[in-house]
Amino acid sequence: MRSDQQLLADRQRLLGAGYRLFYQNPLHPVRGEGVWLFDADGRRYLDAYNNVASVGHCHPQVVEAIARQAAILNTHTRYLHEAIVDYAGDLLQHFPAELSNLTLTCSGSEANDLALRMARAVTGNQVAIVTRWAYHGVTSAIASMSPSLGVGVGQDIRLIDAPDSYRQPGGWLVSLRAVLDELAASGQSPAALLVDTIFSSDGVFSPQAGEMRQAAEMVRAAGGLFIADEVQAGFARTGNAFWGFARHQVIPDLVSLGKPMGNGHPVAGVVGRPAIFQAFGERQRYFNTFGGNPVSCKAAQAVLDVIHAEQLAENAEVQGSFLREGLSRLAQRYAAIGDVRGAGLFIGVELVGASQTPNATLAAAVVNQMRERGVLISATGPHSNILKIRPPLVFAREHGELLLDTFSQVMAQLSP
Template identity: 60%
Template structure:
């Protein structure tokens, strides 16, 4: 009788203990036991190049962040209803990266909580409840925000107060106008149903929709449209924030707009459960007067130490510049690869956030979803980790830790070339 493999035993144990709701990546599930920089290692010590995990934005197990967490955990960790310098010191540093109009910071434990809170603030400020998001957006898992996360598919019911608009694809001079027209139509439809618009919320690289980053400035007209309707603009920076786009510290800055609210997620603490938002004081006022915000450990001393250490590393290692330079090199290398492989329809992105759209036919741009899955799993077999995104799951999603180098980019492109060649053959 054949003995069960360690992986099959682990899968059975996982199913028994965690139930059916959790999902795993890859046809052959990956079991890392250690991380360092841009690498994850399995139990045999095999290194896997991590080109996917943006949450650990300054690299797995960065010693400066680890030491800051350990030092503070050994000293004090308690809630934000006591006075503590750490939360104030970090708030000052965070706000200094933002436009001056954004004057208050509030902390949570996850990006979902931050987006949930942002909508509560927007509703209190505007008196409306209508929310506009893109057609395949993801903004979180709380009940209040999952209903505005259509990328969750059949697992979620879109709220009656939510309107979906097409993502700003195309990358031409009319991209901004088309997107603004969609937002204006959504505003009109909300009003036709007696719903006052409260907010336009977008992930500023539109990662779940398929990664749409150009041309810079295309968000301005849509932001003007929501403001004219009495609503606010919420920039979801959970994925594009903290220097990832290279061109700017925050994704919205690439478009020359100032959001009313900016939300952030766990890259803030390199994976430590800390997130939050910043907001214009006048937008926060009504919520502060009518609500009592309480989050037991949002902004606790250990979380603030982790977050501050992340800013240290980004500054000291000049990771925004690294994201700009290595990201450009990676996109150029991938575009060159596309000249040899018809499956590659387009390479797009900004900084260390790159999408490679795979198509069956370049003239019709028919999504190559099945081949994208083969590529993702083929790369996993060759010790490179990434995923796919977009409504048809045909866009390779590349967003490695910001310490990614040209050598790592070369390895990724080499392995991708091997997989595409195998598929073509």
């Protein structure tokens, strides 16, 4: 086996400069199990970051489902197959009755790309509205509406404030109103408002009661659709509501799904109102070679089954509350913890300096010190000062206690 130094050198030589790594001291996991990652020396790391392996690394039920179907048949959706129909039937039961059609893709980027195409085709409008530090994916169209990537915002994209409950409660609706008024004044209408319902890249925010519904009503009144990006917040990540939008008593027009859907297997999709699917299908063709293939559908089915069998939505609610309460107690001890927020097992911890100024330096130090002590988290937000904690849904009380104890030790070292 290569040394980490040789692997890093070979990676840079063969893969180029486009790839980035986590942590000052990059991690080299060779095995995963549940909430743990293991390196070549057998040291284990508590994974409190990876929301892709949402039901735990290498969950045996998901692994077995993938292997079994791969050994039988894998084709595409131009042939009949029970797997995609059975999965669609089960998945759509988790949505409001108004949202009863599904198209499968391979990634959340493709799902958001398709949702945007559908919105533009059905409304006849081009302008899409997103938050100022959003991330929605990497296709050309979606990267242009992902300002956090730094690639530049497209000419048909308008930016609004995120619902910053810490610094500017309610301000995002004022920002949305201003954009809609500006569009109307120039004779334009929006195609869609697209929001990640946990506002992960913006800093992990939750709008105040009723605000998400108001935002949807405002954009619909202006001629657009409301698209809920559930790639990060969905599949019980935010607790009992199962979907981020459900926490806000709003029914979107379209919903994009991804990351945790196959527990690491590439499967994603768009759910929405049948009238939109019908109108889009009459105007345009859509086909995705690998989207909805039998192996992907079996992986996704296994994830859905595990979430129910192991009561992971309820677990996310309970363990998330335990973590937030523990972090809030630490905030009383350390002035650098400005705010603790989130839902279920998706938590943001804002680190600040004097006068609530974002403290990116401290956040980076905390992330790297936690890694050295065997706990993996990350940072987010436009200033990279918000710790992002989103462990697998199988996270238990003992894992939460380990995270809190380690975080307390790190904060005592770095910000006594």
